[in-house]
Amino acid sequence: MKIIKLSATDSTNTYLKEMSKTIDLADHTIVVTEKQTKGRGQLGSTWQSKDGQSLTFSIFKRFSNLKIEHQSLITFAVSIGVKNALEVLNIPVMTIKWPNDIMSYSKKLCGILIENQIEGTNITSSIIGVGLNVNNSEFDKLPQASSMKLASGKAFILEEILQLVSEAILKQLETIEYSKNNNLEATYVASLFRKDKVTAFNDQRNQNFNGIIRGVDSTGHLLLETENEEIKSFELKQLKMLF
Known part of the structure; x- marks a missing residue:
C-alpha cells in the first residue's frame, strides 16, 4: 500500500x-x-x-x-x-x-x-x-x-x-x-442490520410501510417481504429505513 x-x-x-x-x-x-x-x-x-x-x-x-x-x-x-x-x-x-x-x-x-x-x-x-x-x-x-x-x-x-x-x-x-x-x-x-425483523420504511411517495429484510438480489438491491407476503426488490433511492 x-x-x-x-x-x-x-x-x-x-x-x-x-x-x-x-x-x-x-x-x-x-x-x-x-x-x-x-x-x-x-x-x-x-x-x-x-x-x-x-x-x-x-x-x-x-x-x-x-x-x-x-x-x-x-x-x-x-x-x-x-x-x-x-x-x-x-x-x-x-x-x-x-x-x-x-x-x-x-x-x-x-x-x-x-x-x-x-x-x-x-x-x-x-x-x-x-x-x-x-x-x-x-x-x-x-x-x-x-x-x-x-x-x-x-x-x-x-x-x-x-x-x-x-x-x-x-x-x-x-x-x-x-x-x-x-x-x-x-x-x-x-450481516444485514434488522434482517428478518419487521421494519418501517418510507418510500418515494413519502408513504410509510412495514417490511422484512430477506436479503439482496444479484444486483445488490434490497429484497423486502411486504405486508402481503410478497418479495419486492428496491434500489437505494426508492426507500429509507425508519428506526
Whole structure:
C-alpha cells in the first residue's frame, strides 16, 4: 500500500479521482486526510468528520476482469472488510445497514462511498471512500451516530485503525479478483442490520410501510417481504429505513 497523507482536502474520493486523470495510480493507493471539508455520502448526502477524532480516507483499487453486473460484489467486500476489522477490535454487535453503513447496535459508526470507473462492460477500478468515527464523543444533530470509542469505551490510535481497516478491505476485495467469492453474498446478507425483523420504511411517495429484510438480489438491491407476503426488490433511492 502507498499512503498519501494530507493535512486537509475537500474530499479524499475527489482527490484520488483527479489524481487518476493525470497519473497512472498504483493499485492500493490510499489517501487519508486530517480534515475533510466536503465529505460525500450516498445520494449526495454529506459526511461529518471531526479533526483528530475521525478517519477519512479513500482506497484506489484496480480490477482486471470484473463485469459491471457484478459491481455489487465490491459493496459486499468493502462492507464485510470494515465489519471484520472492527470486530477484531471487539466493537460490539456489528451489522451492515444496507447497502454499506456499518453499525454497532443501532448506531452508525462508518459510511462508505464507492465510485467505479468503467470501460465498456468492465469495471476497471474503484475509488472507495471510508468515513469512520473513531474517538468522537459528540455528534451535532446526529442522534443515530456513534463512534468506536462510544461503542467500546476505549480510545484508539488513528494510524493503527487505518492500517487494520484498509488491509481488511483489500483482503476481501482480493476474493473478487480470484473468484473466491462464493460466500461473499451469503456473509453480507447474514450481516444485514434488522434482517428478518419487521421494519418501517418510507418510500418515494413519502408513504410509510412495514417490511422484512430477506436479503439482496444479484444486483445488490434490497429484497423486502411486504405486508402481503410478497418479495419486492428496491434500489437505494426508492426507500429509507425508519428506526
